[in-house]
Amino acid sequence: MSRTRWRLGLSVTVLLTASALLPSPARAEAVADYTITVDPSARRAAIDDTMYGVFYEDINRAADGGLYAELVQNRSFEYSTADNASYTPLTSWTADGTARVLDDAGRLNERNRAYLALGAGSSVTNGGYNTGIHVEKGQKYDFSVWARAAGGTTLTVTLRDAAGTLAQVREVAARGGWRKYTATFTATRTSDRGRLAVTTAAPAALDMVSLFPRDTYKHRPNGLRADLAEKIAALRPGFLRFPGGCLVNTGSMEDYSEASGWQRERSYQWKDTIGPVEERAANANFWGYNQSYGLGYYEYFRFAEDIGAMPLPVVPALVTGCGQNQAVDDEALLERHVQDTLDLIEFANGPRTSEWGRKRAEMGHPKPFGLTHLGVGNEENLPVEFLQRFERFRAAIEAEYPEITVVSNSGPDDSGTVFDTAWQLNREAGVAMVDEHYYNSPQWFLQNNDRYDSYDREGPKVFLGEYASQGNAWRNALSEAAFMTGLERNADVVKLASYAPLLANEDYVQWSPDMIWFNNHASWGSANYEVQKLFMNNTGDRVVPSTATATPDVSGPITGAVGLSTWATSAAYDDVRVTSEDGRTLLSDDFSGDASRWTHSGAGSWTVQDGAYVQTDTAAENTMVTAGDPGWQNYDLHVRATKKAGKEGFLVAFGVKDTGNYYWWNLGGWNNTLSAVEQAADGGKSTLLSKAGSIETGRAYDIDVEVRGRQVTLYLDGEEWGSFTDDKPAEPFRQVVTEDARTGDLIVKVVNAQDTAARTAVDLGGAKVAAKARVTTLAADRDAVNTETTTPITPVRSTFSGVANEFTYTFPANSVTFLRIGQG
16 A cells, blocks of 8 residues: 555644744645654663764864864974975965075974074965964954074064954064063954964064964863864764874874984874973874874863763774774884873873873863773774784773773774674674774665664674765765664664764865864854754653654666776776676677767776777776666676776776766775775765775786676676675664653654655654654755855754644654653
8 A cells, every 4th residue: 555645734833943944835745654653661772971972083174274273374384295295394374585494403392393494574474274364353362473583583473464454563572592472463353364474673483373262162272263162062972082083093103203203194192292282293194284283182181071072082003094004013112002092091080190190280180081981993904903902902901990991993894804804803802892984875874774783782882983974965964864763772782973074174175074064264064963963962861662664665676787987097898798687688899899889977088999998097086987778677797807007906887877876896996905896876885795805907807797686696707706685775764762861751753864754653652741842853955055155954943732642743855853742
């Protein structure tokens, strides 16, 4: 029987809290019928206060030029080609007169290697980030500089934009050796294109040229940008994971010292980031820029405390990841990092009489920070080597600090050989908690709501440390919301979860999507942010068992054309044949003529050469060409492929519907370390099957793909490589019910991720409930995106007057709806 019905309407009393409420339809609309059945008498999992949190990594300029409130870029003249090939020590500065950056014995201190030598009458001007330095009329800004001027000088400091001055000019008298000088500006008008200039009357050396807004978050010195910190605080996160991410477990594991040659491409090591800012080490960031470490471990702990979040730092395990994939084999270095981790715990929790507790107190926080969880490692692709080193850290920590939960991980993917091996090793070792990371398509998140239903309740708990659905449109946020109902339902297994990444400066993006976007003068929450905020602010304290009917599965067989592609690789393809199940030839191309049957939709350069179809550009990514009928089904695809040059192998596509929806067999992907079948749905990719493996240059491979219904079998050189069945429905209607112990409310959370409204009969299982519910709804067009100037995805609050033990509610199309229902 069809679930399509006609909408009857609801009695709703509205409390307007947004610019407009969800419109009532002027005419009848098709709806789907569902039921939700709640059993309030049954007891299920408790939900910890730390269930949802935030993962902070310095990516997309999340620290310098982002959360860290410093307005001057490259304030210490430490930028280097080690950070980025385009950098110089004067990046972001312009000089008028004589200005040289020196690295010699005249420096400010040993760890602050570079400084500026400025000639008499010369000046330097800093352009800040984005379009310039942002100031607001009437606000105060604190300037500081370290200066050395043996014969004395006057430093003239100006703040201006192209239209003129932004504040009264300041003059600072400097004389003698290195000393810190300060001044305060009050902005006379608002501008986001400001420039800070320092001019010297006589020769002088400068370092740590700084301009801070007085109005930082909670008015902390060396503080955080208020609007960004406030948006994070508004989530009410249960934990703050920091500082990464790939910058934790990449680069050299050596320290910043003469012995290491002042190594500038290091893993993130916490001792580099504490103490006076002018003495903190310089370092390259994995994501292609410099880290000043002005925002360091002390500031992370302080921020976690300020927002009421559990601090969760992550330290390197001496196995690199994120494509580097090397295990460091140096016993002395391993011992040093283990001791550094013990020192970190003392820094966080030790009394002020201890060595590292005293350093914390000297920085302004005598009271311990109360560290309870600590991660070792991040997304290591070498699970055996990682677990060996992880165990060294864990043994040392548990021997001295048995109260600390030490968190392991399962690599960079949701499945596959690395994931399976890591989980097996973690279980065998009795690890307390495992950090999972994955980024997949919206379809994957709709299909995998039940992911944790079958996890071992007696095994390690799960920390879902990074996840996102590869986009910032409402469709992405909807799929994540649907998935989050499954996280809550499994709160006895999934103890912590955080979307990632958290922050992105729109002019310095290395990774997208991101939760909060910003520039130098504004910030805005994405659709994903609104979903995370809704769940974090309405989590509840225990799961109330509930069930719901499902949407009928209307999927048919896998259909689509075929395709060839490469990724940073040159390859030749030949003898392409597509044959139907009954033996009919659908396509045959030996490229003895031209390639007129193929359509080029990707990057790269394709030509017919010596009877093969060759892609020659070794820098181009996703060079897809396609042929055939999008209606093809139940067929066999054969292709002969030869790698000619480049980083990876072959991409052979099937089930190609369009440029955003297809499957491909990725042979020799991930820098020629892994082969996998990936599915693209609406532009986002998910991995269906993966194995370690590489492709040899110059060798010809026979590749065969057999498609039958929704089952696919893959053959490499005549041997079966693997198979999968893609028959899991992408269920658009998901729900979970929790109870708020403080208020007694039942919180009914419903995600309707389809273009049809969902008329739902709700049975509360005999619970005594109030007649009215407080309703919060997020709804928008599936392609809607929040921006600086428009926020179509914003919560709408209302009251619903029709609550009873059994009642009907129609959930809007493409919506997330929370009903808070009082009990008693």
